[in-house]
Amino acid sequence: MPRAGLDPAAVVAAGAALADEVGLANLTMGLLAERLGVRTPSLYKHVGGQEDLNRRIATLALGEAADAIGGAVQGYAGRDALAAAARAFRAFVLEHPGRYGATIGVEPHGPDDPLAVAGRRSLGAFRAVLRGYDIAEPDVDHALRMLRSLCHGFATLQAANGFQWSADIDESFEWLISFADRGLRAM
Template sequence: MPRAGLDPAAVTAAAAALTDEIGFDRLSMGLIAERLGVKTPSLYKHVDGLADLSHRIAVLAMDEFADTLRDAIQGLAGGDALAAAAQAIRGFVLEHPGRYAAANLAQRSGDDDPLVPASGRVLASLAAVLNGYHLEPGQQIHAMRMLRSVLHGFATLEAGGGFQIDADVEVSFRWMIDFVDRGLRAIAAEKG
């Protein structure tokens, strides 16, 4: 009989919290069972194993990420939306490094995978940010990939302690966002 109060959502939430603490690459069913105070085999009553649980963490993370990003850019446009989105992404990665890693490594299992709409919501928010720059439709996907790469790179380097030079990381982050903003405005101006 499953432990009272334990269900797939509770197991996923506990595993997501644990992965933020120890790192996604160190997650195991044994550690999750220990965290929940149950024996490892009892977890299989709620999830189909570590791969299934990792995917559930990715879906949870992508949903949380989508909500965070949507809320951050609400009512903003152009450089203000870009700065808010960038801070939201950076904050999410720093606060939830394990979940973020799970979301980045997840592969969708089909069109009915809940990861698909969650990822779509993230992309919709990024597209809304870029809409403020009035880019040509063909340029938006390239701008989105650039924006994701720049923000992912900065945030994951920061989360991993990758900035060792004695300079204010916050100043570097603002400088980067200003640089991206100017670049996007310059590309939009070229079409005019």
């Protein structure tokens, strides 16, 4: 019985990668165990179960998304920052649909939940973009929600193949960035 040398982080990382490959809905404990060269019940030594695994994948994903967006925005402001953030977000969702899907519908257990921390961090990356615009304080929260809805909606619709008809999707996304930029500058 040679040891596999697993730990929670390795299990979560493999779970996230597998979710991206086969889709979150097809991520099964048995499949993940097989991928890790281990029998299914062994996973329970590292994660609490499927719900806990999903939570941890979501936390990982939100942290990675925050890094990706934050990194992309570095050195830019205004329209350039907005475009960089939006593109980085969409790229992340399209490259990692499984782990991003894990973030939908999970709620933090409290303000100290790592999930909540990662969520605030990724929100902060978007909030930084808004500092490049001249937005009155009471409007900032609304603008943030608008940006988030726009990016989340577009990326998830595309990931789910929700855009059926002809027009080019990349072009639509660039159009959408311009639309948001014009609106924010006009405030």
